[in-house]
Amino acid sequence: MHVADGVLSLPVAITTTIGAVGIFVYALKGTKEEEIPKISLLAGGFFVASLINIPIGPTSIHPLLGGFIGLILGRRAPLAILVALLLQALLFQHGGITTFGANTLLMSIPALLVHYMFINRKSLTLFWKGMMSGSLAVLIGVGLLCLLLISTSSYYHDQAFSVIQLVWMAYLPLALIEGVLTGFAIKHLSLIRPQLVKHLMKEEK
Amino acid sequence: MGTIKKTTYIIVVISFFISGFLYNMETIKAHRLMIEIEKKGQLGVYFDDGTTASDATVSAFDESGQLIFEEQVDKNGQLTYDPALTIHRFIAEDNFGHRASTMEKDTHIVKEIPAFIRIMIGISCFTFIATFFSFRHQYKEAKEKNNEKRGETNNEKSFN
Structure with missing residues (x-):
């Protein structure tokens, strides 16, 4: 999911960078000091999870944790994602300089969307909230990636077996796996550390 | 707290x-694409966990940025080209947005860690x-x- 330098066209790179600045300011606004430890720890989790590679066909994918981070951090999710991406770029050269904004958006927007989609769902249990947000975050992220690729060049979608189709095929299994894992993680977290998910639990029972 | x-x-x-x-x-199974010039006339495209990028396409450019050739690597990630060609830059891309370029000199100090x-x-x-x-x-x-x-x-x- 880390888009490398040169993949996106200059207008797309500039637009996504502006968008990333906007989303960063939105996430930063009103951040309280006591929220920083939680943000930092989840950034650490995202940093490590992104290094676990799952080889699929000729390429490899990695967990995104968008759903999990979105549900736990809510509006602050982009802060964790941005800092983790920055360290990944510095220490592992993952992603690129011109695509840093695009990568931030690709992982932050799904986290924010699932948070707002599931925070007030009365009918869903925590497991289902986690599972649906885990899967949806991956699918939204891939959808956004396809949108960026389409905006960049017709090369990515013109062929019979196009890049867009390959990306969907590679990430669909991850969406399922990540959904189940996020569901279990949120459920387990509610049992051992209910304080971390109390904003999701308030509507339950 | x-x-x-x-x-x-x-x-x-x-x-x-x-x-x-x-x-x-x-190795750390990451997913950064890398080009390795094995010898004059032959290069390999790999991910940084050592696996071959068997679907990568390599483009070769001269100093003015003109495309000299564009070819797909074989199933072992290898590409053989005419060693007489004066190539300024190689760019390798796979179908998933991974990209590598030989212009990015591998002198980054963190890679030694x-x-x-x-x-x-x-x-x-x-x-x-x-x-x-x-x-x-x-x-x-x-x-x-x-x-x-x-x-x-x-x-x-x-x-x-």
Whole structure:
């Protein structure tokens, strides 16, 4: 999911960078000091999870944790994602300089969307909230990636077996796996550390 | 705050195990694409975990940026080209947005650091930030409580 330098066209790179600045300011606004430890720890989790590679066909994918981070951090999710991406770029050269904004958006927007989609769902249990947000975050992220690729060049979608189709095929299994894992993680977290998910639990029972 | 301390502990322990697991695999299975010029006239395209990028397409450019050739690597990630060609830059791309270029000189100092150490540096940064702000917040809370108590005691004294 880390888009490398040169993949996106200059207008797309500039637009996504502006968008990333906007989303960063939105996430930063009103951040309280006591929220920083939680943000930092989840950034650490995202940093490590992104290094676990799952080889699929000729390429490899990695967990995104968008759903999990979105549900736990809510509006602050982009802060964790941005800092983790920055360290990944510095220490592992993952992603690129011109695509840093695009990568931030690709992982932050799904986290924010699932948070707002599931925070007030009365009918869903925590497991289902986690599972649906885990899967949806991956699918939204891939959808956004396809949108960026389409905006960049017709090369990515013109062929019979196009890049867009390959990306969907590679990430669909991850969406399922990540959904189940996020569901279990949120459920387990509610049992051992209910304080971390109390904003999701308030509507339950 | 106790929750944050315990969560810090859990994440550090989990991260340590994951790092150890990755370290035992000898390589970090990441997904950065790399071009290696094996010899004049032959190059290989790999991911940084050592697996071959069998679907990568390599483009060769001259100094003015003109495309000289564009070919797909074989199933072993290898490409043979005419060694007489003067090629300024190779660009390799796979079908998933991974990209590598020989213009990016591999002189970055962090690449010399073992991957396990780099992971630990990353985890340490996040843990340090979390711990620092956690203690800072605890200190502030304790200070506020002390001030409140002092205020109450002073009020009682003045009342008496």
